[in-house]
Amino acid sequence: MTSTVDRGTSGAERDVRHGVERLGSLVVRFAGDSGDGMQVTGDQFTAESALFGNDLATLPSFPAEIRAPAGTLAGVSAFQVQIADHEISTPGDAPSVLVAMNPAALRANVGDLATGATVIVNSDAFDERSLVKAGYQADPRADGSLAAYRVYEVPMTSLTVEACKPTGAKPRDAERSKNFFALGLVSWLYHRRLESTVEFVATRYASRPAVVEANTLALRAGWNFGETAELFESSYEVPATRLAPGTYTNVTGNTALAWGLVAGAHQAGLKLFLGSYPITPASDILHELAKQKHFGITTFQAEDEIAGVGAALGAAFGGALGVTTTSGPGIDLKAETIGLAVSLELPLVVVDVQRGGPSTGLPTKTEQADLLAAMYGRHGEAPVPIVAARTPSHCFAAALEAVRIAVTYRTPVYLLSDGYLANGSEPWRLPEPGTLPLLDPAFAPAPGAGADEGTGPRSFHPYARDPETLARPWALPGTPGLEHRIGGIEKADVTGDISYDPANHSTMVHLRAAKVSGIARSLPELEVDDPGADAGGPAPLLVLGWGSSYGAITAAVRRVRARGLSVAQVHLVHLNPFASNLGEVLARYPRVLVPETNLGQLVRLVRAEFLVDAVGLAKIEGTPFRVSEIESEIVRLLGPMASAAAGAAAGEEVKP
Amino acid sequence: MTAEASVKLTTRKDWASDQEVRWCPGCGDYSILAAVQLLLPELGVAREDTVFVSGIGCAARFPYYMSTYGMHSIHGRAPAIATGLALSRPELDVWVVTGDGDALSIGGNHLIHALRRNVNLTILMFNNQIYGLTKGQFSPTSEQGKVTKSTPFGSLDTPFNPISVALGAEASFVARTHDLDRKHMTATIRRAHDHRGAAFVEIYQNCNVFNDGAFEGVTGKEHRDDMLVPLVHGEPIRFGPDGRRGVVLGSDARLSVVDVADVGEGALLVHDEAREDPSLAFMLSRLARGPFEPTPIGVFRAVERPDYSTLVTAQIDAVRERRGPGDVDALLRSGTTWTVGES
Ligand code: SF4
Numbered sequence: 001m002t003s004t005v006d007r008g009t010s011g012a013e014r015d016v017r018h019g020v021e022r023l024g025s026l027v028v029r030f031a032g033d034s035g036d037g038m039q040v041t042g043d044q045f046t047a048e049s050a051l052f053g054n055d056l057a058t059l060p061s062f063p064a065e066i067r068a069p070a071g072t073l074a075g076v077s078a079f080q081v082q083i084a085d086h087e088i089s090t091p092g093d094a095p096s097v098l099v100a101m102n103p104a105a106l107r108a109n110v111g112d113l114a115t116g117a118t119v120i121v122n123s124d125a126f127d128e129r130s131l132v133k134a135g136y137q138a139d140p141r142a143d144g145s146l147a148a149y150r151v152y153e154v155p156m157t158s159l160t161v162e163a164c165k166p167t168g169a170k171p172r173d174a175e176r177s178k179n180f181f182a183l184g185l186v187s188w189l190y191h192r193r194l195e196s197t198v199e200f201v202a203t204r205y206a207s208r209p210a211v212v213e214a215n216t217l218a219l220r221a222g223w224n225f226g227e228t229a230e231l232f233e234s235s236y237e238v239p240a241t242r243l244a245p246g247t248y249t250n251v252t253g254n255t256a257l258a259w260g261l262v263a264g265a266h267q268a269g270l271k272l273f274l275g276s277y278p279i280t281p282a283s284d285i286l287h288e289l290a291k292q293k294h295f296g297i298t299t300f301q302a303e304d305e306i307a308g309v310g311a312a313l314g315a316a317f318g319g320a321l322g323v324t325t326t327s328g329p330g331i332d333l334k335a336e337t338i339g340l341a342v343s344l345e346l347p348l349v350v351v352d353v354q355r356g357g358p359s360t361g362l363p364t365k366t367e368q369a370d371l372l373a374a375m376y377g378r379h380g381e382a383p384v385p386i387v388a389a390r391t392p393s394h395c396f397a398a399a400l401e402a403v404r405i406a407v408t409y410r411t412p413v414y415l416l417s418d419g420y421l422a423n424g425s426e427p428w429r430l431p432e433p434g435t436l437p438l439l440d441p442a443f444a445p446a447p448g449a450g451a452d453e454g455t456g457p458r459s460f461h462p463y464a465r466d467p468e469t470l471a472r473p474w475a476l477p478g479t480p481g482l483e484h485r486i487g488g489i490e491k492a493d494v495t496g497d498i499s500y501d502p503a504n505h506s507t508m509v510h511l512r513a514a515k516v517s518g519i520a521r522s523l524p525e526l527e528v529d530d531p532g533a534d535a536g537g538p539a540p541l542l543v544l545g546w547g548s549s550y551g552a553i554t555a556a557v558r559r560v561r562a563r564g565l566s567v568a569q570v571h572l573v574h575l576n577p578f579a580s581n582l583g584e585v586l587a588r589y590p591r592v593l594v595p596e597t598n599l600g601q602l603v604r605l606v607r608a609e610f611l612v613d614a615v616g617l618a619k620i621e622g623t624p625f626r627v628s629e630i631e632s633e634i635v636r637l638l639g640p641m642a643s644a645a646a647g648a649a650a651g652e653e654v655k656p
Numbered sequence: 657m658t659a660e661a662s663v664k665l666t667t668r669k670d671w672a673s674d675q676e677v678r679w680c681p682g683c684g685d686y687s688i689l690a691a692v693q694l695l696l697p698e699l700g701v702a703r704e705d706t707v708f709v710s711g712i713g714c715a716a717r718f719p720y721y722m723s724t725y726g727m728h729s730i731h732g733r734a735p736a737i738a739t740g741l742a743l744s745r746p747e748l749d750v751w752v753v754t755g756d757g758d759a760l761s762i763g764g765n766h767l768i769h770a771l772r773r774n775v776n777l778t779i780l781m782f783n784n785q786i787y788g789l790t791k792g793q794f795s796p797t798s799e800q801g802k803v804t805k806s807t808p809f810g811s812l813d814t815p816f817n818p819i820s821v822a823l824g825a826e827a828s829f830v831a832r833t834h835d836l837d838r839k840h841m842t843a844t845i846r847r848a849h850d851h852r853g854a855a856f857v858e859i860y861q862n863c864n865v866f867n868d869g870a871f872e873g874v875t876g877k878e879h880r881d882d883m884l885v886p887l888v889h890g891e892p893i894r895f896g897p898d899g900r901r902g903v904v905l906g907s908d909a910r911l912s913v914v915d916v917a918d919v920g921e922g923a924l925l926v927h928d929e930a931r932e933d934p935s936l937a938f939m940l941s942r943l944a945r946g947p948f949e950p951t952p953i954g955v956f957r958a959v960e961r962p963d964y965s966t967l968v969t970a971q972i973d974a975v976r977e978r979r980g981p982g983d984v985d986a987l988l989r990s991g992t993t994w995t996v997g998e999s
Contacts, residue, residue: 318740
């Protein structure tokens, strides 16, 4: 479906009795039981907002158990979205609106709310039993514990059942549409249009007309309730964002990553072979690629993680773009095969959608704690390039880059995403058709006609190297004259024969290391965001980040600058090797702060590599950084420095 | 299969690499290598279209000695790696060379799944009932009670019967041969190679250093006639000098070895390798509890079943037929899109 954003109207016709307030941004969280359909509700509110023209960012949160007992805290599923009239980079720190479908959803989420937040509860669900299940001693609606919020009680279940009467559905069935009632109500409150959701319902449940009817009725009933109930003093508008011109779509990180792999293989003229084993939260990449078979993609759901990467490597030997996707413990299982790929020097893309660890850890929660595993998690000297995506839509570009490095340098590449990027979404300005770069896999050609037949295997040297990239030839089975054997035993330089020679081993270890570090020559220089640098010299503090903390860091840096303070930001996409000017950039700043959702992994790498006194900011809660957490750390670090620098930079602070 | 006109005629020399073969002198692996190198020129296949993939172990050195494409990979993982290769390049002739530890211990999972998927692979499993490369520990096919370096008081493990494992894993081709009979080896491997789908061949192989004579009781020249039970499709199962002994299926649903004179030839079980139901093949695989009782050799099972790469390719073609070839720009626009104009 394509539509053009209509900036002229803000939605349907409205009753003038209600006041309308304008908001610059809004953070809504929908929360309910895992069976309540909160993800669909959130997705649709997001889609309505995207079509309306807002910039946005989402944060779904799932329970780890598929069916935790209904009504309990463990079973709460939530979806948070921030929409704004300006560009934003995070789903927001503290929701200003919470829709709670039952007491457990309220209890699990109320602590995160902004003061004065709007809380809309499904009052039908607040019976004695449900309160007890949620662990409430007393009804929170009556005991004053919600005094800091504006609480609206809406009997959503009974109103939904009432609205669905014309369908003749039994109440038990009808009440399942209550999430659409909630969506209709919130859509009214924030001037979203319902058309896209009506269309979505018709398509999604096409095989069940009764469900289409019930959901549509509930959706409209929710809207009408807002319109007529006079419960809300006013409704709110979040005007459209001035986004750069272009065609947009809303993507999750997993989808963008899958599309990046498709595009990467396509642009290189390679068949994409995915070897994968289902694991949360990476499985959606497998699901997405399995749908795209018409690109000539093979998706092989293997017997285990090891077979997934093994098959991908076997396919790479045959000339396909071998890819494996995993999360958490999956990378431990794949480590040995990645080491083999280092030794074989074949292209391979290993996607790690990081989640909380160790062991099973927090399967549905996010963490950036696999950087050192990607960097060092293999026996022996086994360097692997690492590329990390920083936003959901950036997963596309990061995947293309991982493919470029793998194919050009004949090496396994780690592509790091995480649970936050995987399930989060944002509007993405699509590349113009036909503008993606081409990539030449440069397969080794068969020896020319007339070549000496008798030389056979000796005439080809599988470990001769390209002088610029140090990449070895990618010689495909089926090519006469290039027959060769490769394996995990150390190989002699150039010939690739088995070799236990000490000097040769040293040569090969150094060659593999030099090949990977030489990738830096193909990388663009880092550009530091330091608006005051030209006028007043470098800021007193550089915030260095990687991966999904990009959004929170960017927003924090903006806020700090809005206070009149000066701070610089640089964000890494390449973690191994680093961009060649990173050392020089770090040396320019008196202090360096590295926020990561781990105990300090990048900070360790840069301290070791560049001998800089960088400090970390760690968070390990299974959730992304809040903007305020990074903001206050920047301000704290700037404190003494800001006043020290104040004399020199008096009046010269650059406002955003 | 006869040599096709397009394939250059070759000799054993063309299939041997220039690498020095480094198995222990007297190892059974030599005769298997010779059998394969002698067989390949007869198969009508090209060197460049042939790939040997192996894991780790003595047997796994095999690819280095072939002048084809080859990969010496990771312990146990050869079937998985070969699966990826066979799926991405269905036209190639992909062989897996493995051992009892590689295939049935560390790689057991990959072996059974390659077999059930019917990946187009010719899998040669050299069974010597010992770990050779690590210098003599018991293997998953070693007999219970075996005294080795890691089991000084005897192994407590119940061994796997490789043929039973393969049959239980839905293998479409299952055979056994041994390293002392080149003719039988060549014929069996040829059958395996000609089979489209996963073909599993157990080869009794003597490790003269760590488990010498493990199969001597059945494969030794002077025992063979009495102890090996050749399975021939469509023929009554009989063995021994002048075919004096045979196998019958009793009314108690058990197989037993009998004197043909006692039961009459008509009572013998007729071998049917193409039987859909693998139960009889499975019973045959259990006829001997180990290489000290009359042991069937030859093809236990050979049934037609679409191979995995054919299915995978057909599915891709069908989707392509329906949706047309992939278009990246269209893919990126396959969700809801909206346009922001110049303002
Ligand atoms: S250890 Fe045994 S199996 Fe290995 S090469 Fe020596 S004799 Fe052969």
